[in-house]
Amino acid sequence: MSKQLSLFFAILSVIWMSAMAISISHSGWLVLLFGLLWLFTTAAGFIVKARLRRKQQQG
16 A cells, blocks of 8 residues: 555544544534544555555456
8 A cells, every 4th residue: 555545544544533532522423423434444444455455466
């Protein structure tokens, strides 16, 4: 995975975690929403990394 793509996923994950921390005092539903967005972003980063690694090994 390129450094720019890794940085994108890392920054986006930190944004979602920060939004979770801020929303704790406001609404439990927002915490759940931002938590799911963080989870999907993290999972997407691992999926992209695995696909790029597999593509690199094949070609």
